[in-house]
Amino acid sequence: MTTPLLETIELESAANPTAAVIWLHGLGADGGDFVPIVKELDLDGCAPIRFIFPTAPTMPVTINGGYVMRAWYDIVAPSLVVNEDETGLRASQHAIEQLIAREIARGIPAERIVLAGFSQGCAMTLHTGLRYPHKLAGLLCLSGYLPLRSLIAAERNPANQHTPILMAHGNADGVVAPIRAEQSRDVLTGLGYQIDWRTYPMPHSVCPEEVSDIGHWLQQVLPSAPSAGN
Numbered sequence: 001m002t003t004p005l006l007e008t009i010e011l012e013s014a015a016n017p018t019a020a021v022i023w024l025h026g027l028g029a030d031g032g033d034f035v036p037i038v039k040e041l042d043l044d045g046c047a048p049i050r051f052i053f054p055t056a057p058t059m060p061v062t063i064n065g066g067y068v069m070r071a072w073y074d075i076v077a078p079s080l081v082v083n084e085d086e087t088g089l090r091a092s093q094h095a096i097e098q099l100i101a102r103e104i105a106r107g108i109p110a111e112r113i114v115l116a117g118f119s120q121g122c123a124m125t126l127h128t129g130l131r132y133p134h135k136l137a138g139l140l141c142l143s144g145y146l147p148l149r150s151l152i153a154a155e156r157n158p159a160n161q162h163t164p165i166l167m168a169h170g171n172a173d174g175v176v177a178p179i180r181a182e183q184s185r186d187v188l189t190g191l192g193y194q195i196d197w198r199t200y201p202m203p204h205s206v207c208p209e210e211v212s213d214i215g216h217w218l219q220q221v222l223p224s225a226p227s228a229g230n
Contacts, residue, residue: 005102006054006095007031011038014048019112019137019222020103022052022096024121026143028069031055034118037206042215047224050108054099056092056120072120073147080145080180089147093128100132114221116140119176119204123147126184129163130156138164138221140214143176143204146184153191165195166217168210170202 009031025033031053038051060066063075073088096115103113114137117125122144129139130152139160146152165188169181178199185195196217200207 003095003098005098006056008055008099009035009053011035011051011053012048013038013043013046013051017048017050018108019047019114020050020052020108021114021116021140021218021222022054022099022103023140024054024072024096024115024117024124025056025070026117026119026121027061027071027075028064030070037211037214040211040215041218042212043218045219045224046222047112049218049222050103052099052103054096059088072124075120080176081147081149084147086148089124089127092124093131096124096128097132100136110134110136112137112222114138114140114218116142117144118142118206119144126188130160133157133159135159136163138166138217140217141165141167142206142210143169143173143181144184145176145180146187149184149187152187156191161192162194164217164221165193166198166214167195168198168200168213170204170207171199172202173204175204 023034035053056070056072058068059071060068061071072092074085076083115125115129122141125139125141126146167185169178171178185197189195200210
C-alpha cells in the first residue's frame, strides 16, 4: 500500500525547472524553516530549480521527554548514536524516496536532484542518498551526522559512490557535537567517498559564509547546461 506523500512547500528559482532540491528540516521544525534561504542563495549559472521543503510527521521524541513534535526519527540520547531508531529512519527514507519519485515523474531525472538537510534532515540526506539506487546530483549535509554508520558499508548503493557530498558544520555546535560529524566524515572517506568538508565559527545554525558556499556548490552540481556525463 502506498503511503501518502509528505506535505511540502515548493518554490521555483525560474520557470520550467529542470533540476530539484529536496531540503529536509531539523528536529522540531517544519517545511517552512529553510524557505527563506532560497532568496539568499546565489544561483547564477544554475539550472532553473524547484526547491521542495517537506514537513516531517509528528512523533514522541524520547530525548525531549516524549514530547510530540516534528521529527524524522526518534532520538534517545544526546550522543545520537545510542539505540538508534532504525524503524523511524527507514520509514522516513521511504517517504523521501517517494518525493524523489514524484520529481522523476514530473520530468526531472534523478541525476538532476539534490538531497539537502539540516541536523536530523542532514542525517536523513546521508541515510537515504547513500542507499538510493540511482545517481543523484549531490548531497548537501548541514550540521548533522551519518546515522546507522555500522550498516552503511553493507547497505550503500554504488550508484552514488561518486556523487558530490558537501558536509558543513559549526565548530561551536552544542546540539550535534563536531566530533560526531567528523566521525561521519571519516567513515565516508574510509569508504572512498569524496567529501567537501567545511567548518564555520557558529553554533547549531547557518551563517552567511555557509550560505555563500552552498550557492557556489549548487552552481557546480546543478549547472544550467549539464555536462555530457549527467
